[in-house]
Amino acid sequence: MAGTPLSVSVVAADHEVWTGEASMVVARTVEGEIGILPGHEPMLAILAKGEVRLTLTDGSKLTANAEDGFLSVEKNVVSIVAGAASLAS
Incomplete structure (x- = not known):
């Protein structure tokens, strides 16, 4: 699915941090760092602080900082839901 962007949402428990389109997402999970490109297999992972x-x-x-949450991928939609998250300065 080259050329199809990822639809990404980064949300904290009490507010939306960022929503938009991206060509790649890299996040730290409890099992290590993961890169997401368009066409990625569906998955659910637990976020590590990072x-x-x-x-x-x-x-x-x-760049956003996130901790205590999860990341899900389904049909080029990436949802990052964290207990705490903010855009990096």
Whole structure:
């Protein structure tokens, strides 16, 4: 599914942190770091405290800090739900 962007949502327990399209997502899970590209197999993972790095469709980069949550992938939709999350400065 090359050319199809990922639809990404990063949310904390009490607010939405960022929503948009990305070409790649890299996040730290309890089993190690994982990279998500369009066409990734469906999955569910437990987040470890750390960075979520997004490469946006225009090539720019965005970083969020997240902890205590999960990441799910299904049909090019990536949902990152964390107890605490914020955009990195």
